[in-house]
Amino acid sequence: MTRTVESEHEHEYDVVVLGAGPVGENVVDRVRAAGLSAAIVESELIGGECSYWACMPSKALLRPVIARSDARKVAGLRQSVYGPLDALEVFAHRDEVVGDWTDDGQVDWLDSIGVRIFRGHGRLLGPRRVEVAGPEGERHVLTARHAVAVCTGSRAVLPDLPGLSGARPWTSREATSSDRVPGRLIVVGGGVVGVEMATAWHAFGSKVTMLVRGGGLLPRMEPFVGEHVAAALTARGADIRTGVSVTAVVRDGGTGPVTVVLEGGDHVEGDQVLFATGRAPRTEDIGLEKVGLKPGSWLDVDDSLRVTGTDWLYAVGDVNHRALLTHQGKYQARIAGGAIAARAKGTEALDESNWGAHAATADHAAVPQVVFSDPEAAAVGLSLAEAERAGHRVRAVDLDMSHVAGAGLYAQGYRGHARMVVDLDREVILGASFVGPGIGELVHSATVAVVGEVPIARLWHAVPSYPTLSEAWLRLLEAYRS
The missing domain is CATH 3.30.390.30 (FAD/NAD-linked reductase, C-terminal dimerisation domain)
Incomplete structure (x- = not known):
């Protein structure tokens, strides 16, 4: 949804938020509920990565996969569900879940709580000041009376490998939004994204090969967890290779089969390759250098989510590298929003003790996670x-x-x-x-x-x-x- 805005203006709000994903939305919701004015800046779709390219579409893909698998283990029902999944119907439902990659509903909600949306790329100009370069060349300068919150999230990282840039690899975005089932899918990485997408695409008919540099799947969980998941994937026909390193990717002309070259000279051929090899903060071009911080870095914060060494800048969600999970980022947003409001009013004592109202203690002691594997x-x-x-x-x-x-x-x-x-x-x-x-x-x-x-x-x-x-x-x- 495109808005008509002034060509160049200065605006002042109590709080300015960079990034309108679930985290940024929760920050502005909290500060608006406390009576503060707020603006939010977004260069893509309102609703962010989770809504369109991560949590929601991936679970829309995985739900029928897991439901069918569970049904096959129920007496009297298994014979009814041995046919193939209707991939096109699943894709259509996924598209419906993500609103066909439009954000009108999210925009309407922000409007309803009185938050001003600025479309475009936001960069810090200095303390409490943000410049927004709009999609049609318009320029806005936003001043925050109390706080700026960086909620720009993270992006998939592609390793620096010979041939990779021309091989058109999938990242998590392509893996959750594709409407074509590759005959052979190579998944590089054994973490959550790799496991979930291997589970989904294998169920849709892809022959899946997983290439894992470490010793097993889901290495951040207890070892028995990854062992159970690997055994199930293997039993269904996936080829899981651990302790291997990728050295190059070959795809002539960017079309046709892709070859993934392994250390030692072995190779794997497929029709598509997904790299699920980590995340990086989306902080490379948001003006961090203007406030003495390193562009492209994760931002260090205290438990109220305030950036170390500042009294006005907050980093909430993936950008602080505490827990790269949507629900945990939303939890942080609730904490940060409350802390911003309390500091802005100056009359409300902050409770930053463990498990206090303004301390994200769960980031250290109680981060929950579900992997929607089978x-x-x-x-x-x-x-x-x-x-x-x-x-x-x-x-x-x-x-x-x-x-x-x-x-x-x-x-x-x-x-x-x-x-x-x-x-x-x-x-x-x-x-x-x-x-x-x-x-x-x-x-x-x-x-x-x-x-x-x-x-x-x-x-x-x-x-x-x-x-x-x-x-x-x-x-x-x-x-x-x-």
Whole structure:
């Protein structure tokens, strides 16, 4: 939706936000609710990466994949769902979910809460000042009375490899928006994006080869999680190669098959290659040098999300590199918005203590994540290794999820695993990890236990309904007491 704006003007607001993804939207929502005026600057679609090229389209692709897989494990139903997925219908639904890559609805919402939208590229001119270069050459200078929040997110990183620039590789954006199924898809990387997209495109009919530099999939989770996911992908026909490094990519003329060359001279041929090899902050051209910061860098912040060494600049979401997850960025936005409003009013005391209203403590202690693979993977808080490195005296309690009555009802031949990491000195849970069909919905109960620092003795009184997957909690507590 294009707006008609003045050719060159100066404007003043209490708060100016760079980036109108979910994080920026939540910042302006909070400051507007507190009575502050706000403007938001966006060079692409209002709603950001998550809405159009990441969370929403990827889950629209994955939902029928996982639903079909689960149905095939249910007696009396499996024979009805052995046909192929209708990829075109799935793509059409995905397009509907992302609004056909239009942002009118998001614009209407910002209008409804009184936020001024500036389309164009925003750059800092100095403390509390932002220049916006509009799409038709118009120029605006925005002054923030109280705060500027950088919420520009992150972008996919492509490695510097011979031949890659001319090979038309996919990044996460192309992988979530493509409407064509490649016959052979090579996925470079074994993290969340690589695993989810390998799961989706294999189900749509691609022959998938995964090339993983490390020793396994999902390396930031407990080792058993990646092992379960890898075993399932392999059983369905994916080729997973670990401990390999890519040295070059060859695609003559940018068309036809692509060849990925590996260290040692081996190679893999495919019709498309997806590089899911990391993210970089979108801070390379937003004027950081004008305020003494390094362009292209991650921005260091305190727990109120204020950039170190400033009293007016905030960095919220991916750009601060604390937790590159949409839900965690939105959490940070709620914290930052409250802190900005409190400081602006000057009459409200900030609570920056652990778990205080103006401290993003969960970034350190309780980051939840669900990987929509098949089987699903989920975790919150510290893994066993992380807890040990942090100096805690801990015990890991493990559970074969097939021992839970609800698991056998959820799926015949259910395979999964759960672990909770217990602080032995305080007898509270520091972290929990799950892998198995349907376990994505278990992670919030674990998150509540970790954030609330609920004593193990009290958790005995949180009775799980029978027969559900949540009975895993009872089995874990029994194992801890044994």
